[in-house]
Amino acid sequence: MTGVTEREPAGGRRSRERGFAAATRLVAEREMKTFLRAKGFWIGLGVIVVGLFAMSILPTVLGGGETKVATVGTRAAEALTDTGVEVRAVDDVAAAEALVRSEEVEAAVVPDTTGESATGIRVVALADPPTDVVAALRTAPPVDLLDPAEVGQGQRQLVIMVFALVFLMFGMSGTAIAQSTVTEKQTRIVEILVSTVPVRALLAGKIAGHSLLTIGQVVVIAVAAPVALRLGGHSELLALVAPALGWFVPFLVLGFVLLAAMWAVAGSLVSRQEDLGSSMGLVMLLVMGPYFGVMFFSDNVAVLTVLSFLPFSSAIAMPVRLFAGDAALWEPLLAMGLLAGTVVLTVLLASRVYSGSLLHTGGKLALAKAWAREA
Amino acid sequence: MLTVTSVNRSFGDHQVLDGVSFEVRPGRMTGFLGANGSGKTTTMRIVLGVLAAHGGTVAWHGSPVTGSVRQRFGYMPEERGLYPKMGVAEQIAWLGQLHGLDKDTARRNTERLLDQLELGHRAKDKLEELSLGNQQRAQVAAALVHDPVMLILDEPFSGLDPIAVETVLGVLRERAADGVPVLFSSHQLSVVERLCDDVVIISGGRIAVSGARDELRTRYGTTRFELVVASDAGWVRDVPGVRVVDVDGPRVVFEPDGDPGVDQVVLEAALRRGSVRSFTPVVPTLDEIFMEAI
Numbered sequence: 001m002t003g004v005t006e007r008e009p010a011g012g013r014r015s016r017e018r019g020f021a022a023a024t025r026l027v028a029e030r031e032m033k034t035f036l037r038a039k040g041f042w043i044g045l046g047v048i049v050v051g052l053f054a055m056s057i058l059p060t061v062l063g064g065g066e067t068k069v070a071t072v073g074t075r076a077a078e079a080l081t082d083t084g085v086e087v088r089a090v091d092d093v094a095a096a097e098a099l100v101r102s103e104e105v106e107a108a109v110v111p112d113t114t115g116e117s118a119t120g121i122r123v124v125a126l127a128d129p130p131t132d133v134v135a136a137l138r139t140a141p142p143v144d145l146l147d148p149a150e151v152g153q154g155q156r157q158l159v160i161m162v163f164a165l166v167f168l169m170f171g172m173s174g175t176a177i178a179q180s181t182v183t184e185k186q187t188r189i190v191e192i193l194v195s196t197v198p199v200r201a202l203l204a205g206k207i208a209g210h211s212l213l214t215i216g217q218v219v220v221i222a223v224a225a226p227v228a229l230r231l232g233g234h235s236e237l238l239a240l241v242a243p244a245l246g247w248f249v250p251f252l253v254l255g256f257v258l259l260a261a262m263w264a265v266a267g268s269l270v271s272r273q274e275d276l277g278s279s280m281g282l283v284m285l286l287v288m289g290p291y292f293g294v295m296f297f298s299d300n301v302a303v304l305t306v307l308s309f310l311p312f313s314s315a316i317a318m319p320v321r322l323f324a325g326d327a328a329l330w331e332p333l334l335a336m337g338l339l340a341g342t343v344v345l346t347v348l349l350a351s352r353v354y355s356g357s358l359l360h361t362g363g364k365l366a367l368a369k370a371w372a373r374e375a
Numbered sequence: 376m377l378t379v380t381s382v383n384r385s386f387g388d389h390q391v392l393d394g395v396s397f398e399v400r401p402g403r404m405t406g407f408l409g410a411n412g413s414g415k416t417t418t419m420r421i422v423l424g425v426l427a428a429h430g431g432t433v434a435w436h437g438s439p440v441t442g443s444v445r446q447r448f449g450y451m452p453e454e455r456g457l458y459p460k461m462g463v464a465e466q467i468a469w470l471g472q473l474h475g476l477d478k479d480t481a482r483r484n485t486e487r488l489l490d491q492l493e494l495g496h497r498a499k500d501k502l503e504e505l506s507l508g509n510q511q512r513a514q515v516a517a518a519l520v521h522d523p524v525m526l527i528l529d530e531p532f533s534g535l536d537p538i539a540v541e542t543v544l545g546v547l548r549e550r551a552a553d554g555v556p557v558l559f560s561s562h563q564l565s566v567v568e569r570l571c572d573d574v575v576i577i578s579g580g581r582i583a584v585s586g587a588r589d590e591l592r593t594r595y596g597t598t599r600f601e602l603v604v605a606s607d608a609g610w611v612r613d614v615p616g617v618r619v620v621d622v623d624g625p626r627v628v629f630e631p632d633g634d635p636g637v638d639q640v641v642l643e644a645a646l647r648r649g650s651v652r653s654f655t656p657v658v659p660t661l662d663e664i665f666m667e668a669i
Contacts, residue, residue: 188456
């Protein structure tokens with residue numbers, strides 16, 4: 001008899017845990033389904049992927065490929081060897097000029113007959129001096145770098161911009177969590193939900209559902225980015241970005257979970273969609289802050305180092321520092337540990353505030369009041 | 376059986392519930408009556424665990440109600456709400472799963488219920504595309520989809536047209552007949568009068584009266600009779616042993632003033648004087664019990 005009564009509570013706890021997991025899964029599934037059915041979701045993802053391909057391929061395509069140049073004489077042809085211009089040898093200067101006039105070639109390189117040119121060749125063009133042809137003909141002295149940077153300044157700026165933009169986009173997409181929470185409050189279905197499953201399961205389901213959606217999108221982008229870069233002929237940039245991308249993905253996902261909990265709380269504090277703006281300010285600041293911080297202080301090593309350890313901004317700053325080769329291995333691990341700790345803490349705090357505010361109707365609920373409120 | 380014992384609840388300094396105790400018996404429709412602000416909704420929310428009680432207990436078959444028991448309760452809140460942009464059948468089945476059903480059972484139950492509630496043809500539509508009355512039926516389906524062991528319905532009939540009331544009522548009666556305790560609140564006393572087996576009347580956060588409807592009628596009943604004759608009924612005043620409560624032309628309400636058999640004397644006198652249109656003992660309506668109880 002005693003054995004039975006002692007076993008029962010354990011079984012009860014097990015079934016409760018099963019109930020919690022099942023409820024979380026159901027809530028997450030519903031959130032994801034709702035989103036996957038929305039046109040806006042697919043349009044957004046499509047725009048990102050198309051933009052990615054456009055950014056890496058268009059410059060090559062619009063650049064028009066190789067520059068075409070007509071040459072007269074062996075000297076001109078030799079001067080253009082190994083410069084990447086497409087050479088078209090013609091018999092005399094008149095033929096070369098005809099090709100320039102008909103715009104079949106960008107310029108013509110012909111023998112110099114006036115003696116003005118040290119190299120013994122002249123460049124003939126139509127309206128403007130052809131800078132790329134001139135540059136190709138210029139002979140510069142060789143340069144030896146004593147401490148070469150691994151990454152060019154331009155590439156670094158590009159990566160910072162892309163990482164920060166992706167963070168901004170995903171951070172802001174968390175508004176969907178706030179909206180979904182308010183919808184449940186506004187339609188009052190929340191009362192049925194709360195009477196059926198634990199509030200924590202509702203919160204966990206929302207965070208899990210939207211995080212999975214985000215991970216899915218990050219994966220699509222992480223797969224599309226290397227393909228786009230290779231198609232665009234930026235293989236060397238790809239080799240540089242790949243390790244940083246490997247760090248950026250987990251940082252971005254953790255950062256999203258952190259923001260997701262905060263978006264959910266922002267949604268639970270108000271009762272109507274119209275009031276959402278008033279409670280979302282702080283969370284928006286936490287998304288925009290890291291974005292602008294990293295963009296503005298990308299050249300300031302000290303600030304960027306601090307940003308790379310602060311939760312929120314570490315999601316962008318640390319991968320950027322890794323990309324530039326400025327961070328030792330322990331640094332991203334520590335930053336990720338800090339971020340994960342903040343995630344756990346925030347989710348715990350958020351679930352209390354969420355429970356306290358979910359059934360509140362009327363105006364906006366102050367954060368402190370939601371914290372103190374019992375069901 | 377659901378037993379509510381000495382439940383208290385305050386909001387700030389305002390005590391909303393004060394020692395609320397009553398029970399909802401299996402297989403019976405229990406009407407929960409009270410004026411606006413008397414504590415009906417607060418009580419129901421406490422039973423469902425949406426609100427916490429400040430003292431007192433809610434027990435299901437003698438043990439405190441736990442989360443897993445509540446999961447099997449069916450609830451229709453006073454402020455209606457489902458997902459406006461989600462399909463009717465889809466969200467009812469989803470709620471069924473949330474209440475612990477497996478996917479197939481949830482789908483089957485949804486289909487059966489929607490047909491029963493004459494909503495089958497709108498199953499695939501979004502909720503927001505339905506008329507308010509049909510949304511209300513969907514709400515009933517949402518409360519019933521998981522074959523609840525206990526039903527708690529806050530004003531289930533408000534906003535329904537008379538035909539819909541009958542449809543919903545039929546579904547609820549069927550559940551009650553299966554042995555499910557049904558607690559429903561209403562302020563339309565005439566509706567409750569027709570529907571409920573038991574009555575709980577709450578007033579100012581306290582239970583004023585509770586018990587079987589018929590028993591209450593007897594308890595609050597009188598020995599009064601109503602007589603309607605063809606002409607003026609003023610003469611009843613002069614019958615000895617009778618106290619007239621009310622006279623209005625041919626209609627008179629009276630009660631025996633001592634000898635309980637005097638009603639037959641009055642009836643005989645009336646028949647001698649002419650035709651009698653109606654002669655009935657006066658049974659108190661819920662309205663009257665309500666007014667007297669609170």
